[in-house]
Amino acid sequence: MTEESAQTTATPVCYRHPDRSTYVTCVRCDRPICPDCMQPASVGFQCPECIREGRKTTIPARTVFGGSLSGEQGTVTRSLIVINVVAWVLTVAAAVLTSEISIRELGRFVIFGGVTGVTEWGAAIPAYGGGFIQVQGGIAAGEFWRLLTADFLHYGLIHLAFNMYALWILGRECERLLGRARFLALYLFAGVGGSVAVYLFSPLNQASAGASASIFGLLGAMFFFLRRLRADPRGLVFLIILNFSLGFVVANISIWGHIGGFVVGAAVGALMAYLPAGPNRARLQWIALGGVAVALVVLIALRTASLGVLF
Known part of the structure; x- marks a missing residue:
């Protein structure tokens, strides 16, 4: 087996924790993520960075008169x-x-x-x-x-x-x-x-x-x-x-x-x-x-x- 083929078949690792192997990827950015980095999404899992980016563009829910739901x-x-x-x-x-x-x-x-x-x-x-x-x-x-x-x-x-x-x-x-x-x-x-x-x-x-x-x-x-x-x-x-x-x-x-x-x-x-x-x-x-x-x-x-x- 050549060196090139060995790299191709290597087990993927978490992009945030290189010492952890994983076969799960973020549904938004497709990067490998370990169980500690997995954030449940409507379909599959997302990484922490994609979750933060999503929150920036999400409009928070408001009451009928414009207030926050904290009330x-x-x-x-x-x-x-x-x-x-x-x-x-x-x-x-x-x-x-x-x-x-x-x-x-x-x-x-x-x-x-x-x-x-x-x-x-x-x-x-x-x-x-x-x-x-x-x-x-x-x-x-x-x-x-x-x-x-x-x-x-x-x-x-x-x-x-x-x-x-x-x-x-x-x-x-x-x-x-x-x-x-x-x-x-x-x-x-x-x-x-x-x-x-x-x-x-x-x-x-x-x-x-x-x-x-x-x-x-x-x-x-x-x-x-x-x-x-x-x-x-x-x-x-x-x-x-x-x-x-x-x-x-x-x-x-x-x-x-x-x-x-x-x-x-x-x-x-x-x-x-x-x-x-x-x-x-x-x-x-x-x-x-x-x-x-x-x-x-x-x-x-x-x-x-x-x-x-x-x-």
């Missing part, structure tokens, strides 16, 4: 619930440690809540003092963090439990349809929208807190999601009317906070649902959210100017 896990919804619960626990702990409430009053406070140093710091309060020159705190005095923190504070376990149950039901469905990032944007925009409405229309020294503004925002957005998907929204409309009605028969409910959250959430939901699909949809959605943010900032500035407050 199906409900991670953001669960995280928001944890944040709200932790914030409430810290509120109770701070009230006990600073002697704002006594041990004897603790049971009632846990269930029904009350005003504490934490809620005074973070609730959506348009202004302390109620006058033009006498304003010494609140949103009007530049405490703009209240527009966001109010959405994560609650007055008592009952208040917290109702909102978290609604968030668990609505949040997972909205997150599944939108994906994580868009759902989080919807939730936060609705919460801030509720605080802005409180700032615009509520009495100056009236505090408001709770995730219900965001919950109403999810309801408003879900209406447009159902319409876009050609699903029957009548059950949702009944739920919306029922929840708005409670604001007029149950004491200490921030009607303006609910209205503001609902309007902003509905606007964000409509933008997410009806902006045209295509390669530029994500960009258009985020630009539209920027427009909503600008509108909210303008309303805050106009309200602040109308109070005659300089800071």
Whole structure:
């Protein structure tokens, strides 16, 4: 046997592991690959390099409204619930440690809540003092963090439990349809929208807190999601009317906070649902959210100017 014929009949080796013999080749590049390099394909096996190249040209699956499929896990919804619960626990702990409430009053406070140093710091309060020159705190005095923190504070376990149950039901469905990032944007925009409405229309020294503004925002957005998907929204409309009605028969409910959250959430939901699909949809959605943010900032500035407050 000549040297040339011996090379022709030699056993092929893996192109990545020359010390391993193999008779399996990649279905795309036809190079020999060993068991450690074999990546299952629809037909046969592919090598790692061909798999990487294929991923570069594969368009990732998206939800009907352009979000990633990661939202199906409900991670953001669960995280928001944890944040709200932790914030409430810290509120109770701070009230006990600073002697704002006594041990004897603790049971009632846990269930029904009350005003504490934490809620005074973070609730959506348009202004302390109620006058033009006498304003010494609140949103009007530049405490703009209240527009966001109010959405994560609650007055008592009952208040917290109702909102978290609604968030668990609505949040997972909205997150599944939108994906994580868009759902989080919807939730936060609705919460801030509720605080802005409180700032615009509520009495100056009236505090408001709770995730219900965001919950109403999810309801408003879900209406447009159902319409876009050609699903029957009548059950949702009944739920919306029922929840708005409670604001007029149950004491200490921030009607303006609910209205503001609902309007902003509905606007964000409509933008997410009806902006045209295509390669530029994500960009258009985020630009539209920027427009909503600008509108909210303008309303805050106009309200602040109308109070005659300089800071």
